[in-house]
Amino acid sequence: MSSTTFILIGITYYIVSIIIIIVVLNIINKKDRTKYLNSINNLEREKNLIISAGILTELNKVENLINNDTMKEMYDDWQKRFKKIKEEEIPKITDSLIEIQDLFDHKKYHDLKAKLAKTELDIYYVKTQSNYLLKEVKDITLSEDKNREIITKLKAKYRSIITKYNNNKNEYQAIMAPVELQFENTDKLFSAFEVHMENNDYQSVDKIIKALDTIVGNLDLVIEEAPSIILMSTKLIPKRMKDVYIEAEKLRKQGYNLDYLNIEYNCEEANKKITDIMERLNVLNIEDSTVELKTIMDYFDGLYHDFDKEKIARKIFEDYIRTILVKTNKFERINNDLIRKTKDFKYSYDLKDEDFKILDVLKEDLKGIKHDYDEIITAHRSKSFAYSRLAKEMEELNVRLSKVEEKLDYALKNLGSLKEDEVRAREQLDEIKEILIKAKSKINSYKLPVVPKKYYVELAEATNAIKEMIKELERQPISIKTLNIRVDTARDLVLKLYNTSKEIVKTCYLAEMSVVYGNRYRTTSSKVDAGLTRAEMLFEKGNFKASLENSINAISTIEPDFYHDLLSTFEK
Secondary structure, eight states: OOHHHHHHHHHHHHHHHHHHHHHHHHHHHHHHHHHHHHHHHHHHHHHHHHSOHHHHHHHHHHHHHOOSHHHHHHHHHHHHHHHHIIIIIHHHHHHHHHHHHHHHHTTOHHHHHHHHHHHHHHHHHHHHHHHHHHHHHHHHHTHHHHHHHHHHHHHHHHHHHHHHHHHTGGGGGGGHHHHHHHHHHHHHHHHHHHHHHHTTOHHHHHHHHHHHHHHHHHHHHHHHHHHHHHHIIIIIHHHHHHHHHHHHHHHHHTTOOOGGGOHHHHHHHHHHHHHHHHHHHTTTOOTTHHHHHHHHHHHHHHHHHHHHHHHHHHHHHHHHHHHHHHHHHHHHHHHHHHHHTHHHHHHHBOOOGGGGHHHHHHHHHHHHHHHHHHHHHHHHHTTOSOHHHHHHHHHHHHHHHHHHHHHHHHHHHHHHHHHHHHHHHHHHHHHHHHHHHHHHHHHHSSOOSSOOHHHHHHHHHHHHHHHHHHHHHHSSSBOHHHHHHHHHHHHHHHHHHHHHHHHHHHHHHHHHHHHHHHGGGTTTOHHHHHHHHHHHHHHHHTOHHHHHHHHHHHHHTTOTTHHHHHHHHHHO
């Protein structure tokens, strides 16, 4: 392709690009114009809706209702505000819209955008004024229906209250005068409502409705709650208070200290509160009265629980009086006995002063417990404290005594076991000697060609262990720890000697029986003969185990089950 062709193609691309850009800009410009045009139309529509026919209609209704100066003043004010909106605010908005249209026509979009925003804000402000004005006017034009509806509901509720009161007059004797006076006041307010409605005095009507709503609501509460308030204040609580006084006096005569309950003071305060509640009830003020009276009732009910708690505490206390004293004296007697035997323990056993410190600690603990016990008993006799407190202190004392018991048991176990260990060691010495005699008898029960050296070694060890044990028993003071080691050693060595004696005799017997039995095969088997000969030689030397093995191996070549048969014969 020639350079001219390339130039033509480039020019073509350039022209096409320019055309595309122009088309795109036109499309964007058209969209912006459409958007701004829609905004202008919307503002125009919003402006036209500000002055609606509703305001004029409602103002005309108010004009027909004017029959007093107050209504005249309100009507004139509304007309003035309406006129300002119509003749001042709306024209301003109209001028702004004309200016906006001019900017739009001349495509001054930058200025147009700012003007649209300001005009939209102005329309919103004026529209709010118009809506608020319409609401104020409607509050008057619609108030009659609304107020009639409210009053109808209040009258229905009021009639229900009067019916309930008349059907149960005997329950309201204490407040009959203030209630009926309030009924009269309520009737007057209902009449006043009609008068002010007739005069179109809607401001006074609103006040009357609020007053009626408050009074009828309060009357409803009074008629609902007054019977229970009167019943609790005049009958239930006084009776409960009297019963509490009687029960408290009865318990005091039985020795109970109830000062901590402050019954008299609390009853006095309860009476003051009841008086205050009844005074407030006479002016039909029952705020929190039911709650306060129920709290008083709960208090007196709770006193019976406290009385029961004191009775239980007394039983617990009286049980502790006996058990703690008996246990304390018993522990003190045991501890003193151990302290008296301290010298004997030190003489007889290898003990140090530290081993007896626990006895001094126990002595002080028991002394403290007895002192505190005496103080509690003194307080009980003088009736200084309630049984619930005395029982609690006795429980704490009993816990301390239990800890003393644990320490005393530990001391008794440690010191008392010393003598037991010594006695047990002497008894075991006799048993060990008997086992030694049995071991010697066992070795002598069978005629052995030679007694193995192993027997004599173990015999010497067992004999020396017994001597060491006897030496330890004869020592003063005795070391129980060392003595127990000597006892264990002697017992183990003697048992070992006894088992060795049994094994030697058994092996010797089996070895001899094997040779005697195998002699029948000497002439028929040279191998058996040679094995039995070796077995006899070993037997004479006292090596019974090796002798038995040789004879068994020799005979097993002919009788494979010989060893099992031999054992069976021995066990029989």
